[in-house]
Amino acid sequence: MWVPSFISRSKISHSKGEKKRKWPRVLVEIFVFVLVIMGITTGMNYLYVDDTDEFARYMLHDFYALDETENIDRLYLGSSHVFCDINPVILDEMNGEYNYNLATGTQQMITSYYLLKEADKKHDVKRVYLDLYYDCTTEGLGNFREYGSLPYSWNVLNQMKPSVNKLSYILHLSEPRYYYMSFFAFTRYKEQLFQPEYVRGVVERKQTDIYKNYVYEHIDEEEHGESVLRSAKKGYMTYDNMPIEGGFYSNVVEQPLSDNPLTEETLEYLLKIVEYCEEQDIILTCIGCPISDFQLQANGTYDKYVSQVRELAQEHGFAYYDFNLCKEEYLDVVDTSYWADQGHLNTTGAEKFTTFLGKFLLAEENGETTYQDCFYNSYEEKMTTMEEQIFGLEVLQGENIRQESITYNIRPIHNVEEKELEIHVYKIAEDGTYEEMSVTRAGNALSISLPASEQGMLYMEAGFVGEEASNWAKITY
Amino acid sequence: MLFNSFEFMIFFPIVVLAYYVIPGRFRNLWLLLTSYYFYLSWDLRYVALLFIITLITYLAARGIANREETIQGEAKVFGKKVLVALCLLINFGILCSFKYSAFAGADIILPVGISFYTFQSFGYVMDVYRGKSKVEKNFLKYALFVSFFPVLTSGPIERSDNLLRQIQKERKFECENVWTGFCLILWGLFLKLVMADRIAVFVNAVYDKEMGGLYAVLGTLLFGVQIYCDFAGYSTMAIGAGKMLGFHLIENFDAPYLSKSVSEFWRRWHISLSSWFRDYLYIPLGGNRKGKIRKYVNLMIVFLVSGLWHGAGWKYLIWGGLNGAYQVIGDILKPLRQKMMSFIHINQENVIYRMIQTIITFLLVDFAWLFFKANSAGSALRMMKKMITEFDLKVMIDGSLYQMGLPCLEFWFMLLTIALLLIVDILHDKKVYVLNMIHRQHICIQACLCAILFMVVVIFGVYGVNYDVGTFIYFAF
Numbered sequence: 001m002w003v004p005s006f007i008s009r010s011k012i013s014h015s016k017g018e019k020k021r022k023w024p025r026v027l028v029e030i031f032v033f034v035l036v037i038m039g040i041t042t043g044m045n046y047l048y049v050d051d052t053d054e055f056a057r058y059m060l061h062d063f064y065a066l067d068e069t070e071n072i073d074r075l076y077l078g079s080s081h082v083f084c085d086i087n088p089v090i091l092d093e094m095n096g097e098y099n100y101n102l103a104t105g106t107q108q109m110i111t112s113y114y115l116l117k118e119a120d121k122k123h124d125v126k127r128v129y130l131d132l133y134y135d136c137t138t139e140g141l142g143n144f145r146e147y148g149s150l151p152y153s154w155n156v157l158n159q160m161k162p163s164v165n166k167l168s169y170i171l172h173l174s175e176p177r178y179y180y181m182s183f184f185a186f187t188r189y190k191e192q193l194f195q196p197e198y199v200r201g202v203v204e205r206k207q208t209d210i211y212k213n214y215v216y217e218h219i220d221e222e223e224h225g226e227s228v229l230r231s232a233k234k235g236y237m238t239y240d241n242m243p244i245e246g247g248f249y250s251n252v253v254e255q256p257l258s259d260n261p262l263t264e265e266t267l268e269y270l271l272k273i274v275e276y277c278e279e280q281d282i283i284l285t286c287i288g289c290p291i292s293d294f295q296l297q298a299n300g301t302y303d304k305y306v307s308q309v310r311e312l313a314q315e316h317g318f319a320y321y322d323f324n325l326c327k328e329e330y331l332d333v334v335d336t337s338y339w340a341d342q343g344h345l346n347t348t349g350a351e352k353f354t355t356f357l358g359k360f361l362l363a364e365e366n367g368e369t370t371y372q373d374c375f376y377n378s379y380e381e382k383m384t385t386m387e388e389q390i391f392g393l394e395v396l397q398g399e400n401i402r403q404e405s406i407t408y409n410i411r412p413i414h415n416v417e418e419k420e421l422e423i424h425v426y427k428i429a430e431d432g433t434y435e436e437m438s439v440t441r442a443g444n445a446l447s448i449s450l451p452a453s454e455q456g457m458l459y460m461e462a463g464f465v466g467e468e469a470s471n472w473a474k475i476t477y
Numbered sequence: 478m479l480f481n482s483f484e485f486m487i488f489f490p491i492v493v494l495a496y497y498v499i500p501g502r503f504r505n506l507w508l509l510l511t512s513y514y515f516y517l518s519w520d521l522r523y524v525a526l527l528f529i530i531t532l533i534t535y536l537a538a539r540g541i542a543n544r545e546e547t548i549q550g551e552a553k554v555f556g557k558k559v560l561v562a563l564c565l566l567i568n569f570g571i572l573c574s575f576k577y578s579a580f581a582g583a584d585i586i587l588p589v590g591i592s593f594y595t596f597q598s599f600g601y602v603m604d605v606y607r608g609k610s611k612v613e614k615n616f617l618k619y620a621l622f623v624s625f626f627p628v629l630t631s632g633p634i635e636r637s638d639n640l641l642r643q644i645q646k647e648r649k650f651e652c653e654n655v656w657t658g659f660c661l662i663l664w665g666l667f668l669k670l671v672m673a674d675r676i677a678v679f680v681n682a683v684y685d686k687e688m689g690g691l692y693a694v695l696g697t698l699l700f701g702v703q704i705y706c707d708f709a710g711y712s713t714m715a716i717g718a719g720k721m722l723g724f725h726l727i728e729n730f731d732a733p734y735l736s737k738s739v740s741e742f743w744r745r746w747h748i749s750l751s752s753w754f755r756d757y758l759y760i761p762l763g764g765n766r767k768g769k770i771r772k773y774v775n776l777m778i779v780f781l782v783s784g785l786w787h788g789a790g791w792k793y794l795i796w797g798g799l800n801g802a803y804q805v806i807g808d809i810l811k812p813l814r815q816k817m818m819s820f821i822h823i824n825q826e827n828v829i830y831r832m833i834q835t836i837i838t839f840l841l842v843d844f845a846w847l848f849f850k851a852n853s854a855g856s857a858l859r860m861m862k863k864m865i866t867e868f869d870l871k872v873m874i875d876g877s878l879y880q881m882g883l884p885c886l887e888f889w890f891m892l893l894t895i896a897l898l899l900i901v902d903i904l905h906d907k908k909v910y911v912l913n914m915i916h917r918q919h920i921c922i923q924a925c926l927c928a929i930l931f932m933v934v935v936i937f938g939v940y941g942v943n944y945d946v947g948t949f950i951y952f953a954f
Contacts, residue, residue, distance in 0.1 A: 026652050029924040036928035044936060147942060177483045180935070190941050194886040 044186040048193075051158060052205040055083065056104040058216040058231045060159040063102060063119070072123040073097035076235070077112040078131025080105045081289035084344040086129075087354045088234040094358035097126075101235030106152040108136050108144040109269035114169040116273060118160065120280060127283045129361075130273065132320075133291075134257060134305050137270075142263035150174055150181070151188070158185050227340060238347045244336040246461075247471035248294035248392025248413075256301045261308055274316045285361075286313060288322030290333055290353055292342045293383075294391035296324060298413045302379045321360070321375070323353070325382055330374040331356045334386075342392070383415040390414040390421070390462055390471045398447065410439070410446040412462045412471065420465040428457045428474075450477055478518040480662075480714040481669055481940070488515070493655070493721050501647045505621050508722070515626040516590075523588040530568060531623045534598035535616055537564035538605040542612035557606055564602050568595050577789040590630035592786060596753055598623045601637040603757050610637040618644050627718040631711045633729040633749035640724065648723030656923075660912060661717030663930045668710030670938030672894050676703040678882040678939070679891070684850055689863020691872050692881070697860075700850045701843040702895055705734065708747065732902035734842075737834040739803040742842055750786075754779050773808070777801040791854040799845040890937070 051057045066072070074097055076082050082103035091099040102115045112130060119125055135141055141149050153173050160166045170182040181188045192198040210217060216231035227241030262270070277284040286309065296302045306322055313320035323331060331353065333339070338349030345353055363370045376382040391413045398407035412421055425448050426434040437458075440447050448458075457476050463469035478484045492511045496504055517524050537560050544556040572595045575587050601622070604610035613619040622641045628634070635641075676699050682688075683696030712729035719726040733746035743751050759779045765772040777798070784797020823830055851857035872878055879885045901911055915926055 023652075025920050026656075029656070029920050032921045032924035033928045033931075036925050037932060040929070040932040040936075044932075176487065179483075184935055187935065187941070193936070194884055194890065196886070 041184055041186070044184070045158075046206065047199050047202065048186040048189040049158060050189075050202045050205070051155070052202070052211055053218060054105075054155050054159070055080075055216055055218075055229075055231070055237065056156045057159045058214050059083070059102065059104060059235050060156070061214045062231075062233075062235065063100070064161060066100075066122075071098055072100040072119055072125055074099045074127045074129065075116065075119050075123075075125050076101045076103060076129045076131070077107065077115060078103045078129075078287075078289065079107045079133045079136050080344060081133050081291065082107075082131045083235055083237045084229075084239045084340065085289045085350050085353050086357065087232070087236045087350050089232075089236065090351065090354040091358050092234075094355070095362055099234065103131070103235060104152075104156050106136055106141055107156070108141060108149065108153055109266040109273070110144050110169070110173060111153050111156050113269045113273050113276070114160075114165060115156070116276065117165050118163075120276075120282070121163075121165065125280075125282055127285065128273075128277060130284065130286050131289050132286050132309055133289065134261065134299075134302070137263065137266040138257055138261045138305070139263060140255070142266045144265055145174055147174075147178065150178060154182065154185065154188065157182060236350075239340040239344055239350075240346050241340050244339060244341075246473055247336060247390060248292060248339075248342045249473035249475070250294070250298070250342060250392065250394050251396060251475070253396055254295065254298040254300075254394075256299060257305050259304065261305045262312075267312075270312070271316065274318060277318075284318045286318060286320040287357075288320075288324050290323050290326075290331075290345060290349075292336075292339055292391065293334060293386075293415075294413050295342045296379060297383065297391055297415060298394055298411070306379065319364070321364075323357070325375045325377075325379060326356075327374055327376060327382075328386070330371065384417070386415055388414070388416045388419055390416070393460060393462060393471055393473050395460070395473070395475055404452055405449050406452050406477070407447050407449050408458075408477070410448065410460065412446075416464075421462060422465050423460065423462045424469075426459045428459055434459065478515055480711065480718070481666060484518065489718065489721075496722060497650045501649070504648065505618055505644060508626075509617055509621045509624065512621065512624040512626040512629060516624065516629060519589050526571070526588055526591065527594060527624055528620075530571065530595060530598055531620050533567050534564060534602050534623070535613075535619050537561070537602050538612050538619075539614070541602070541605050545608075561602060561606050565599065568599050571595070593632045593634055594623050594629060596750070597628075597634050600634070600753055600757060601641070604637050610641070613637075613641055613645075625719075625724075627715040627722075627724075628726060631708070631715070632747075633712055633715065633727050634753050635727065635749070639727055643724050651723065654723055655721050656927075657912065657916075658717040658719070658721030660915070660927055660930070661720060662714050663717075663927065663934060664912075665710045665712070665714030665717060666934045666938065667930060668706040668713060668898075670710075670934055670940055672891075672898065673703050673706035673710055674939035675883070675887070675891050675894075675937075676700075676706065679888075680850070682881040684852070684856075684860075687852075687856055687860055687863070689860060689867035690869050692878075693860045693864045694868075695878070697847045697850070698843055701734070701839070701846050702898075704846065704849075705730070706898070732905045734839050735835055735902055735906045736838050737831060738807060738838055739800060739841055740807065742838055743800070743804075750783070754783055758782060773805045776804055780804075787849070792848045792851060792857060795854055795857075796845050796848040799848065800842070803841050803845075 074088075074091070074095070076086050076088065076099065080103065083101050086101060086103075088099035088101055091097075100119075102119055104111065104115075107115075116125070116128060141152065143149055144153060150173070153169075157166065157169060157173070160169070170179065173182065189198075205211060209215075214231075216229070216237070218229040220227045220229075227239070229237050229239050232238050274284060276282070288306075288309075302324070306325065309320055309322075328334065333345065333349050333352060338345055338352060340346040340349075360371050360374070376385065394411040394413055396409045396411070398409050410423060410425070412423065414421070423439055423446055425437045425439055427437055428434060437448050440449070455477065457474060459472065459474050461469035461472040463471065478488060488511075492507075496507055499507055513524055513527075516527055540560045541557045544553050544560070548556060572591055575591055601610065601613075601619075605612050613622070618641070621644055622635070622637065625635070625640065625644075628640075680696050680700045680703050683692050684700075688696065709730040716726045716728070727749055729747060729749050731745040731748065733742050736742035736745055759775055762775040762778060763771055764775060780797040780801030781794060782797070783800075784793040784795070787793045787796070818825060825831075847860065848854060848857045851860060876885070879888055883891060904911060915923055918926070
């Protein structure tokens with residue numbers, strides 16, 4: 001019953017003709033091993049990585065396709081605000097140099113750093129304009145090493161050509177335990193592994209001409225109509241939609257910035273950019289692209305952010321121009337007709353801003369004093385100086401204390417100090433008739449309550465007492 | 478630090494690289510340091526325990542050898558026996574106090590691998606006592622034998638005549654060993670990540686909810702495969718890691734589910750533990766030398782102790798008892814069975830007959846696994862009852878099997894991998910070793926196959942952000 005049997009039965013035996021492994025053979029083996037892995041990875045990425053709606057793919061393809069005669073003189077880095085608000089073609093005409101946007105959606109500081117190095121590898125970059133959009137630099141997305149923030153960088157990483165710079169980006173981007181997702185992009189789609197419908201969808205989208213020809217087009221159906229983002233030249237993207245009537249409206253809460261807004265990770269890479277620019281004789285200018293006053297005022301603490309960046313700029317010797325503090329007589333993009341949404345300018349707005357930016361930068365470079373007083377000292381000063389107005393309505397779904405009803409908190413975003421506001425909310429019946437609802441006031445807070453089981457549409461309007469309503473919004477509930 | 482963790486993927490290449498770079502005489506010291514670091518990664522206190530057990534067994538063996546050389550007559554035998562008994566008492570006292578403290582209601586966490594290195598070190602003391610092994614005077618070499626990290630936490634439980642003998646010799650770098658070891662690690666990862674962890678999804682869903690009917694039947698059948706893949710996966714990785722460092726560790730599994738009797742199964746399953754029990758418990762108890770009744774009693778003792786080795790609880794005791802009982806009953810009925818075979822003229826070499834034997838053995842072993850896996854003996858009994866009372870073949874066709882965490886395609890993929898493993902085991906049973914077959918191919922084909930296996934693990938492995946790497950079943954023992 002108990003026969004001794006723990007004998008290694010699977011020891012490797014070598015046939016007579018088999019040669020012992022020598023180093024050249026080992027190197028061939030390693031080469032083939034790596035080659036097969038790369039081949040399979042490429043195939044799996046094609047099947048699973050859905051970059052069909054990723055602007056970085058189109059932008060970096062254009063960037064890598066630049067011929068040797070096209071040297072990028074001025075490089076614009078940053079988030080979607082850069083690729084929507086700054087049109088390099090206009091700037092080319094104004095400054096006579098070659099301007100280029102290397103901006104990507106929610107571009108974090110580490111991405112800006114490695115894209116700068118990528119551009120500077122092949123081009124003699126003279127000036128860099130870095131947008132410091134607070135959503136990408138502060139708590140949340142500014143902690144780019146956190147797992148939830150990584151996809152924004154991975155989207156760019158996927159499109160970069162293999163290089164030492166890319167390897168360095170991978171090694172510095174995340175904690176080591178996430179490296180495999182950087183090297184094998186398809187592993188980020190593990191939950192789709194056994195979903196043939198998903199694969200079919202990705203492959204179908206990748207078979208289209210617009211994908212193959214690197215044409216970017218993103219169409220969104222929104223409350224106020226269709227909005228279309230379309231790739232244009234040199235990393236610029238046109239963004240147009242139906243006019244925003246009745247002021248801005250949002251159902252997303254704006255988080256106030258902390259006392260020390262820039263995250264340590266952002267700061268680390270901002271200083272790396274400063275250092276790199278110094279080493280390479282590149283002039284660095286940080287900018288703040290326009291964001292609507294609706295968004296900034298809803299945030300309520302923008303000045304904290306501005307003052308921290310100003311201190312940094314002073315300490316490290318780079319220029320910082322935040323165009324959100326620009327006086328209306330110089331740059332007036334307050335009207336909603338300039339906006340595609342609350343954060344991005346539309347084509348008209350971009351043209352207006354780019355033209356101003358071009359003039360402004362040239363004047364600064366030439367030491368002219370034309371624009372020396374064009375900025376307010378603070379955002380608060382801007383708000384108190386501007387004409388009193390309601391920028392838009394923020395409607396947030398409240399916590400459901402009771403299951404049977406849902407509360408909506410209404411917050412008109414404004415810079416009003418003296419005038420009195422009034423708000424009316426109507427329930428729109430199926431036959432199109434309006435039934436006014438009672439709005440509960442608790443201090444400055446306004447809210448309405450609706451049965452949880454009910455669905456329909458609300459119309460809300462806001463304005464000054466005794467005047468016609470200036471803002472309105474229709475929302476479904 | 479588990480073999481399938483990211484930390485190990487960083488740790489192990491560094492260990493191997495440095496191991497072959499440093500001069501041969503320092504390699505044992507390097508392995509000892511890295512083994513202690515490996516163990517330290519769980520808990521600092523565990524290291525103290527490992528050291529104490531190492532020291533006690535080292536001193537005991539030295540003491541035994543000393544008496545052997547210096548004392549004559551009965552005093553020598555008595556002295557040696559006292560030392561063995563003391564060593565047994567202290568070592569197993571420590572082991573039992575950790576392992577069975579739950580009986581006393583204490584909340585003590587079982588140090589990882591304690592059962593394995595306690596058995597390994599005591600086995601060495603017994604070998605020295607029996608004169609089977611020479612005493613190791615060099616404490617560092619002996620400490621490495623006890624703490625050698627590939628086998629430290631889950632075996633195979635090594636013997637001094639194998640591992641210690643290899644530690645005493647100098648090992649040279651051979652590409653062959655590194656390549657074979659790497660392939661073995663990949664195969665182990667395949668068994669663990671692609672098979673065991675995928676099967677676990679279904680099995681856990683069944684056992685956590687104490688499901689009955691066909692779910693329980695299928696869950697129990699699959700658990701048999703899961704525990705095999707999990708443990709054999711770990712052992713294969715350990716053997717592979719050892720191989721890369723130039724060590725030939727003992728095999729722990731030998732296609733056990735192709736056994737034609739339960740006793741054969743135990744010669745092919747967890748070989749290092751089974752043989753340990755045979756050599757250090759069954760034979761000292763008298764083995765089969767003292768008559769049939771004593772043999773059966775010895776067998777039952779061995780399997781009940783084996784059950785208790787796995788943990789404190791009735792379920793392990795029943796599991797061990799069942800496995801012992803199968804063999805006792807099998808042996809008692811053997812003459813009757815053979816008479817029946819000759820009466821109905823069944824050729825015992827017939828393929829179908831042998832297949833039926835294999836299936837019956839698998840079902841018997843698998844039935845015992847029900848107790849092993851269930852949350853408690855009571856839970857196992859309830860599930861057994863529900864297997865019959867809730868049996869419904871409809872679940873095979875109404876798609877409800879796919880609601881257990883593995884969607885249709887993934888479920889079938891799991892079955893496909895089981896079929897693949899079965900083929901590999903059948904070939905192994907016929908002394909056709911897949912690794913040897915691959916080894917005989919052209920180096921490019923070898924590299925291709927190795928890369929494909931690597932990618933299969935990367936693509937189909939169950940791992941990721943929410944994956945708990947601390948889930949090797951035998952880590953609990």
